[in-house]
Amino acid sequence: MECSSNRHAFVFLFWLVFLSPLVCSQLYYNFYDTTCPSMTRIVRYNVFSAMANETRIAASLLRLHFHDCFVNGCDGSVLLDDTSTLKGEKNALPNRNSIRGFEVIDKIKSDLEVACPSTVSCADILALAAREAVNLSRGPFWPVPLGRRDGTTASESEANNLPSPFESIENITAKFISKGLEVKDVAVLSGAHTFGFAQCFTFKPRLFNFGGSGQSDPSLDTSLHKNIVNNAGLLQSDQALLGDNRTASFVNNYSKWPLLFFRDFAVSVEKMGRIGVLTGQQGQIRKNCRVVN
Template sequence: MACSTTSLLLALALLFVYLCHGSQAQLSPSFYNSTCPNVSSIVSSGVQQAQSNDTRILASLTRLFFHDCFINGCDGSILLDNSTSFQTEKDAVPNKNSVRGFEVIDSIKSSVESACPQTVSCADILALAAEASVNLAGGPSWSVLLGRKDGLVANITAAGNLPSPFDTIANLSAKFAAVGLNDTDLVTLSGAHTFGRAQCKFFSGRLANFNNTSSPDPTLNTTYLAVLNQSCPQGGNGSVLNNLDLTTPDTFDNKYYSNLLNHEGLLQSDQELLSTSGADTVPFVNNFASNQTAFFESFVQSMINMGNIPLPGGGEIRINCRQVNTNSSVNLDSKAGGDMGLDASM
């Protein structure tokens, strides 16, 4: 009788976990093994083709995945265009004229649909594209957990709450914690700024009048400050792009952390990870700066953690990543209460 009671309690516990996580509990790297076995290679080939025409695209696709996952999980909501039911997340301040790579995802989706019609979600394609991008740039590879459904609505309000390049370490930590990620994930995922670009407007405040002091940010290396003043003069074009990593801007490596040790973090939110006295993030920066293997291993785990942010209920397999299927019953509350994403990397 005791054994039967124990089995019943275990079964109820497993059911509770399943109900709490919804489709989350079904994610598996083998999800498409029988229905679309070549999906990973199709996505990787599409990313590689895009890279041949655009060196920035690897960083951009990685960032696109971040900005999707931090809004109620990785459900492809950032890919949706405007509709009569909702406004696109692409118009949110952190995304507008900043996030890119949508045409690449469209092209890959078309190839996947040709091979496996109405089988693979846009959310999973984006997750695979991020992994392929990191690996093609010289970073680690990992088995992507798959089986997500595409969300039925976008949430521009939630997308407006992305962690900001102007955030303090306390704000960053709180925003990551709100989606179930810790300070290790914060430092590790910030390491994606080891490739890509950022516009002058996201850091120009550090160059001359930091926090209304009429002086530059004191944590900014003076030699690097002079370089940035040349690229981003006061009153200049705020959309000019600058390398996030001044040493190896298109390679996924650990130089981002070495730059922080030299006080050459481009964004305030970057340098805050090291320059905030007593911050829990400092040991991780020091470790990753000296040990690329440790960074790569942590990055893989943090990408999996981010990919596991609980998804809302419902969803579908979109035929077109930019719009819900015509027969969808859109639940306007299914994305309500969404939270944050990553900052201004390009």
């Protein structure tokens, strides 16, 4: 018995000593509890104020988080402005005149710099603002693990390869899987369209010139998954979810049980928020989300 206890103690010490760097590099739900206890309140107040002026900003903040995480990981790179030495992501084709909400992030960062200078990363602000935007829109709430650091580079070329509503479901799924996500996450995160408005150019071909025919899409007859089941998914990529054997069952289930969708959506967004994060001594904590320190 004593030998067994010693062995267990050794195993515990081995994991504690040799794997502690891995543990330290992870994200934590209580990361700012002592260094910036007012952080969540400041983020929520600013998102609430922005939504009071324009409800559509909620979808924009969620989209910013998505576009950030899918390029270089969740490192706040989408927020960087172009400079003479850096070609940012804002002018990539999927982002140009499309992504918005930067002023809201700027205001949150400004308030946090007063409350706790050089402490909260822009990447964490994006993750929290997305959660607050969804929750204040009567969507689900999920705990956001924190401790991301901000990147010092951006990639317009990678941003040009973001999943597009014009792509086949096969291509979109491949891009999700390349980020460590799963087929289920494709069906779930497509539900983000429930919280926002699609731009006209993303669905205009379905209305007026589907497949170059000069006619509307015959399957086009708004919760997203219920609409898809009823052939009313606005974006072609959304409607394709029902025609793919890998995602059809998810669409059908979410159309019947919205609470199931809320639960899985929270899980998928939290998982997305861990893509390629910088932690520990990696990256930096930007003082201004638009520029590298």
